[in-house]
Amino acid sequence: MSLLVIDGATVRQILTYEACIPLMREAMIALSAGRTRQTLRQIIDMGDGDQFGVMPGAAEDTFGAKLISVFPRNFDRAMPSHQGVIALFDRESGAPVAVIQAGEVTAIRTAAASAAATDVLARPDAHVLALLGYGEQAERHAEALARVRPLSEVRVWGRSAERAAAFAGRMGARLPLPFRVCATAREAVEGADLICAVSGASEPILEGAWVDEGAHVNLVGSARAGPREADDDLVARARLFADHAESVRRQGGEWLHALASGRVGETHLLGEIGQVMAGDLPGRLSEADVTVYKSLGIVVQDLASGWFLYRQAQARGLGASVAF
Incomplete structure (x- = not known):
């Protein structure tokens, strides 16, 4: 052997x-x-x-x-x-x-899965990407989403302005896209039609009130119960899809908090992204829908x-x- x-x-x-x-x-x-x-x-x-x-x-x-x-x-x-x-x-x-x-x-498959989800949930004309985070997954998500949507701008926010600037400089040299550092998460998110939360945040850095109608959001950074990157408002607004429904119901931080607070009920999690990809479950129903793909990362x-x-x-x- x-x-x-x-x-x-x-x-x-x-x-x-x-x-x-x-x-x-x-x-x-x-x-x-x-x-x-x-x-x-x-x-x-x-x-x-x-x-x-x-x-x-x-x-x-x-x-x-x-x-x-x-x-x-x-x-x-x-x-x-x-x-x-x-x-x-x-x-x-x-x-x-x-x-x-x-x-x-x-690193590669996480961003590729978000790109595949984005391809079936985001509006066809989505082109402004907001990245909340500047680590490895921010890099990979910029690279992967550029394969499924014609990006015209990438906005970057993180807790360290210096690191965000270094990230933007590095990625701007790698991809033929303008990378803009934003002073706040809100500045990055408002007006963006693609949003990727790829941080290590334990409390929300993304508020639903900032997200424009028609936007698509990938929630990637929290992979267990407890930490959450987005608030209950975003979960409640969204057409919400899981990579794996059982895992998100048991370990999805944003989902569990919104459920415990009474902002959503059990049926608010519509199903799995694989059902949308197979044509068994509708994804976006209108141009105004806010769609969310919750990624825990699965084996x-x-x-x-x-x-x-x-x-x-x-x-x-x-x-x-x-x-x-």
């Missing part, structure tokens, strides 16, 4: 947005159709914001788990905040076949990305094969 080890550089080489966005679409459709299975993630809080998560699941071609650490302070060390491995097993024999660097996969996205990487690496002779 052999195990294929796929490092971060190989992930970046193979898992382009052009490949990953349709992969995420198919993965979300398969999840909502019941063709893939997963349990709720298990998260251990280790103090100082550090976390360790275990995410098991089974897809049609493979099964396995992602083991991931989240260390927010790595931003100050010029290191990725998400680090770990994805372990893949063969569906026919049950044998382990690959170990993949999880940080790069997580079937990692498994779909991982299996694609495994097959492509085999075909191209990439990765390191290790006797096992």
